[in-house]
Amino acid sequence: MTGAYTICNAREADMAEILRLRQIAYQSEAILYNDYSIQPLTQTIEQATAEFRDCVVLKAVMDGKIIGSVRAYEKSGVAYIGKLMVLPGYQNEGIGKHLLQAIESEFKGRRFELYTGARSEKNLAIYEKCGYVRFKTEQATPGLTFVYMEKTPDRNNDLLEIHPITPETRQAVTEFISSHWFETVMMIRGEAVDMTNVDGFITMEDGKLTGVITYIIQIIDIVVTQDYGLAAMALGKGAKAINQNGLVFTDANIDRLLMDRHVGQKLRRSGGRTKGPAKRVKEDDARFEAAFEGLLLTQIFRPE
16 A cells, blocks of 8 residues: 655746656556657757746645646646556555645636547546546557546536645644544544644545544544545555445445435536435444444455
């Protein structure tokens, strides 16, 4: 499982390392299309540096090493996103999705546009899961067709915004943790963890703080939350997730639950009403206790 990483703005001095990352990450695309002349593999450091000056470039960093990057620029109200990549060995851990969400947060309220090759099925699936839809195709060469995808502001508003915890937001994080978890100090594998002093990210929807995900997710095995977006992030980190009623979140049900939330939000924005949660009863407590105990046993006796 991937360890803790941060997403932040890249510096011009990072471009040499990011360029090397591109040359490694895009090898799979070159093999797929049998074309080693694609721009990420042939771009010079001078060209990459010039691109940096015209774009917002983000990097994902772990232990001082850049393991992912994405860049975007705005023109006529459209944010054009490109060169989203994660170093092989760190893929399939949700880093690419977090980079995409982070770069979107840099251009709030804009229409987003990106493209990828028609045979890059994994890329297409990731973008569609993040709310992008196809709107045109364009043949670049006899062997390469680009699929162009877009996400409008309305679609973007239905997705979770992710921001790093900063000194300015730490008080709000402390209040959120205190009101949702009651005790701000938790015992994790026998050691006290001060939840008000950890680093990580906050999740927001419509400008409201909805969740906190911290780097201690690397040592917490089980996350209890009723926030589907936060549950999805926990699953992406390799943790188990369960809600207060004993529903265990899995890769098999999280996409459907996120879509249900999306539909409900659209209905409420259009003036409709959705049914609220039922009053909690003793059976809910028993169901949660049984499901939580089952998860604990699974985690305690899992093979290392």
